Amino acid sequence: xxxVPLIAAAASIRPALEEISTRYNEVTxxxxxxxxxxxxxxxxxxxxxxxxVLFLSANTAYVRWLAGLGLTQGPxxxxxxxxxxxxxxxxxxxxxxxxxxxxxxxxxxxxxxRLVIANPxxxxxxxxxxxxxxxxxxxxxxxxxxxxGANAGQAVQYALQGDVDVALVPLPLARLAKLQETGQLQVxxxxxxxxxxxxxxxxxxxxxxxxxxxxxxxxxxxxxxEIFMRHGLLVxxxxxxxxxx
Amino acid sequence: xxxxxxHLSLQLxxxxxxxxxxxxxxxxxxxxxxxxRARPWLQAFFALPLVLPPTVVGYYLLVFTxxxxxxxxxxxSWFGVSLVFSFPGLVVASIxxxxxxxxxxxxxxxxxxxxxxxxxxxxCGMTPWQTFTRIEMPLAWPGVLSAAxxxxxxxxxxxxxxxMVGGNIPGETRTLSIAxxxxxxxxxxxxxxxxxxxxxLISLVTVALGYGVLERRGPQRQKST
Amino acid sequence: xxxxxxEHDSPSLGVDFQLPxxxxxxxxxxxxxxxxSVLRAVAGLLSTEHSRVSFDKDIWADTGARxxxxxxxxxxxxxxxxxxxxxxLTAVENVEAALTHLRRRxxxxxxxxxxxxxxxxxxxxxxxxxxxxxxxxxVAMARALARKxxxxxxxxxxxxxxxxxxxxxxxxxxxxxxxxxxxxxxxTHDLDEAAELSETLVLLRRGKVIQxxxxxxxxxxxxxxxxxxxxxxxxxxxxxxxxxxxxxxxxRWGDVLLTAAExxxxxxxxxxxxxxxxxxxxxxxxxxxxxxxxxxxxxxxxVEVIEMGSSALVSVIVNNSGGEVLRLQLRPGALHRxxxxxxxxxxxxxxxxxxxxxxxxxxxxxxxxxxxxx
Numbered sequence: 001x002x003x004v005p006l007i008a009a010a011a012s013i014r015p016a017l018e019e020i021s022t023r024y025n026e027v028t029x030x031x032x033x034x035x036x037x038x039x040x041x042x043x044x045x046x047x048x049x050x051x052x053v054l055f056l057s058a059n060t061a062y063v064r065w066l067a068g069l070g071l072t073q074g075p076x077x078x079x080x081x082x083x084x085x086x087x088x089x090x091x092x093x094x095x096x097x098x099x100x101x102x103x104x105x106x107x108x109x110x111x112x113x114r115l116v117i118a119n120p121x122x123x124x125x126x127x128x129x130x131x132x133x134x135x136x137x138x139x140x141x142x143x144x145x146x147x148x149g150a151n152a153g154q155a156v157q158y159a160l161q162g163d164v165d166v167a168l169v170p171l172p173l174a175r176l177a178k179l180q181e182t183g184q185l186q187v188x189x190x191x192x193x194x195x196x197x198x199x200x201x202x203x204x205x206x207x208x209x210x211x212x213x214x215x216x217x218x219x220x221x222x223x224x225x226e227i228f229m230r231h232g233l234l235v236x237x238x239x240x241x242x243x244x245x
Numbered sequence: 246x247x248x249x250x251x252h253l254s255l256q257l258x259x260x261x262x263x264x265x266x267x268x269x270x271x272x273x274x275x276x277x278x279x280x281x282r283a284r285p286w287l288q289a290f291f292a293l294p295l296v297l298p299p300t301v302v303g304y305y306l307l308v309f310t311x312x313x314x315x316x317x318x319x320x321x322s323w324f325g326v327s328l329v330f331s332f333p334g335l336v337v338a339s340i341x342x343x344x345x346x347x348x349x350x351x352x353x354x355x356x357x358x359x360x361x362x363x364x365x366x367x368x369c370g371m372t373p374w375q376t377f378t379r380i381e382m383p384l385a386w387p388g389v390l391s392a393a394x395x396x397x398x399x400x401x402x403x404x405x406x407x408x409m410v411g412g413n414i415p416g417e418t419r420t421l422s423i424a425x426x427x428x429x430x431x432x433x434x435x436x437x438x439x440x441x442x443x444x445x446l447i448s449l450v451t452v453a454l455g456y457g458v459l460e461r462r463g464p465q466r467q468k469s470t
Numbered sequence: 471x472x473x474x475x476x477e478h479d480s481p482s483l484g485v486d487f488q489l490p491x492x493x494x495x496x497x498x499x500x501x502x503x504x505x506x507s508v509l510r511a512v513a514g515l516l517s518t519e520h521s522r523v524s525f526d527k528d529i530w531a532d533t534g535a536r537x538x539x540x541x542x543x544x545x546x547x548x549x550x551x552x553x554x555x556x557x558x559l560t561a562v563e564n565v566e567a568a569l570t571h572l573r574r575r576x577x578x579x580x581x582x583x584x585x586x587x588x589x590x591x592x593x594x595x596x597x598x599x600x601x602x603x604x605x606x607x608x609v610a611m612a613r614a615l616a617r618k619x620x621x622x623x624x625x626x627x628x629x630x631x632x633x634x635x636x637x638x639x640x641x642x643x644x645x646x647x648x649x650x651x652x653x654x655x656x657x658t659h660d661l662d663e664a665a666e667l668s669e670t671l672v673l674l675r676r677g678k679v680i681q682x683x684x685x686x687x688x689x690x691x692x693x694x695x696x697x698x699x700x701x702x703x704x705x706x707x708x709x710x711x712x713x714x715x716x717x718x719x720x721x722r723w724g725d726v727l728l729t730a731a732e733x734x735x736x737x738x739x740x741x742x743x744x745x746x747x748x749x750x751x752x753x754x755x756x757x758x759x760x761x762x763x764x765x766x767x768x769x770x771x772x773v774e775v776i777e778m779g780s781s782a783l784v785s786v787i788v789n790n791s792g793g794e795v796l797r798l799q800l801r802p803g804a805l806h807r808x809x810x811x812x813x814x815x816x817x818x819x820x821x822x823x824x825x826x827x828x829x830x831x832x833x834x835x836x837x838x839x840x841x842x843x844x
Contacts, residue, residue, distance in 0.1 A: 011430055033415050035414055045329075049313060049317065051414075160432070176432050362554055364550060367514070368623075370542050
């Protein structure tokens with residue numbers, strides 16, 4: 001196993017990254033080892049000496065934190081933009097173009113008994129979910145019904161298994177969990193949570209070697225971007241890309 | 246089925262057993278016979294992993310043996326291994342969280358060897374070491390076996406501490422229970438369920454075998470006369 | 471000589487005595503008297519604050535020289551109250567456990583031999599839980615004897631056994647000791663057992679030696695009130711010292727004059743305590759021809775008669791005495807021959823040799839003795 005880059009990545013990009021690594025292996029013959037977890041947990045592990053060579057976070061804050069500790073190598077790169085989705089159990093809303101408005105009215109009618117988001121205090125998608133609810137003016141009404149996941153992954157688990165009416169979770173994970181099969185899954189446009197950026201950054205770590213650098217570059221290739229997009233993420237403008245070697 | 250993870254779990258259990266049993270025997274024997282007033286405190290200390298949430302134990306291990314801690318740095322510079330996010334670190338953590346399982350049954354077993362037998366052994370001319378090997382160990386053997394079974398079962402199933410100090414590194418720290426968790430995280434309930442069932446079966450068989458041996462080879466093997 | 475000097479604060483222990491080698495000695499005392507502690511200290515299983523234990527010229531412990539030989543290096547055998555057999559070993563393996571200095575093959579032969587000596591060679595393969603109390607005791611004895619110890623220590627060796635087994639094994643112990651000419655020290659709370667088996671007796675109470683000496687003499691002549699009580703002397707009375715002449719010491723007991731063969735030759739400070747064994751108080755027929763040979767003859771009144779199987783205990787009050795009751799032991803035949811019942815008038819004889827004067831002090835005498843020996 002030695003020599004194979006060990007890469008830590010946010011659970012929310014799992015399906016995309018797994019596909020990218022498979023493709024990478026097909027194209028280059030090289031492989032990488034992937035470890036998934038919540039971004040906060042992974043950042044903590046890195047701070048405590050975990051032997052990862054590349055970190056793909058679901059936000060920018062943990063990358064900045066690690067950089068502040070001097071545990072990163074080179075500048076961070078935004079590899080994707082997160083996409084927030086709203087899940088509602090079948091038949092809760094009916095057809096609607098604006099699920100947030102439908103949610104607000106459902107809350108007013110007391111139909112929503114449980115609403116799941118990731119913890120807004122430290123999970124990036126939780127912060128975005130709260131911003132969306134605040135922006136729609138539903139936050140106060142929603143609060144008594146909130147169920148907080150420790151991270152986006154747990155929020156999706158709750159939505160999948162619990163007796164949940166509505167969930168605001170990352171689109172890739174929601175798709176992976178096949179939430180669309182038990183209800184409606186609708187993308188929330190960036191305008192619904194204007195105050196929060198879901199830039200997802202990655203950064204090389206001190207143990208990174210040549211092979212890591214190669215994979216790091218591959219992650220910024222058109223190939224990878226296409227896969228990220230297919231899995232429900234947005235990718236940064238090509239202008240940003242051209243800056244990279 | 247993640248055979249890699251299963252293999253790692255077995256390796257972890259084996260190393261834990263090999264290193265922990267002697268520690269358990271020495272410490273348990275000492276606790277059973279010592280007169281020190283600190284005994285309740287020591288016992289409480291060794292029982293801590295039983296009462297603390299595994300994540301708390303893991304957290305302290307991370308803080309005290311992480312590469313940025315003095316201990317972690319020292320171990321790194323002298324032995325060239327990191328005690329976190331590595332297999333050796335997992336073994337150390339596993340030994341620590343299994344201390345109560347290895348020590349307490351052994352201690353009880355040695356306590357059950359009466360002072361009268363110690364006196365008798367001494368008056369038979371046996372040195373303390375001979376007394377230990379010929380009298381105490383054969384009599385305390387069920388306690389030692391019991392400790393081994395508990396340690397084995399517990400190591401196979403341990404999750405919280407392993408996740409904290411081991412991370413989830415395939416082939417290095419991803420044990421079977423972590424692999425199950427990983428599959429759940431990946432919304433792959435089928436694989437998770439399969440592995441969970443397998444782990445359940447293994448644990449059941451291990452513990453049942455252990456108890457079977459215990460019943461057949463207790464200290465007072467009754468002969469049907 | 472087996473000499474034993476032990477001092478300890480809590481539990482309080484302070485003994486200093488010697489025992490002859492090659493004989494059976496007993497330490498007798500009530501529970502809590504420290505007799506087991508003494509035995510364990512001699513064995514090396516217990517270390518006291520101050521100790522000096524030696525066997526012959528062999529020193530086993532001497533706190534003055536900071537020397538303590540651990541139990542496993544002392545040439546002794548030990549049988550505890552509940553025998554301490556190793557439960558995971560068979561009878562013969564139990565004995566082999568004491569023979570670790572031999573080679574494996576010899577070990578087994580010798581162990582079997584030891585079991586044969588105590589008469590249970592046929593039970594060699596039994597485990598302790600398959601042995602009766604008496605059989606267990608024999609295995610323990612065989613194990614204790616296996617190393618041919620110079621000293622055999624027995625802690626209440628018969629107390630866990632039923633009455634008939636106890637009687638049989640006492641006889642065997644005596645026979646074994648005779649045959650091996652071994653030094654045996656045993657501890658018991660049972661005075662009869664000690665009287666039956668031992669040649670030397672040590673009376674222990676509250677960690678102190680009350681009296682020590684040849685068993686037969688000790689049983690006849692306790693030196694203190696305490697010793698008399700420990701040895702179950704039923705007759706304890708007080709008297710005044712009157713005088714001393716060739717025939718002995720004259721005492722005034724109430725209005726009655728008594729003669730004791732031995733005692734202080736001058737007026738003591740305190741009242742004299744005296745005792746006489748119940749079997750040494752004799753009933754005298756009115757027309758007995760030779761009264762003086764029996765000692766002082768006194769008229770008395772029977773106050774109680776208790777028949778107990780083969781004997782009877784008769785309590786009398788001597789006329790004009792201090793009113794203290796004397797008890798005497800009679801055979802049942804004698805009881806009927808004398809037509810005794812409550813209220814009968816009788817004459818009793820108290821021989822000067824049988825009247826034993828006692829030191830009233832509690833243990834102080836033996837403590838002084840202990841100091842003077844140091």
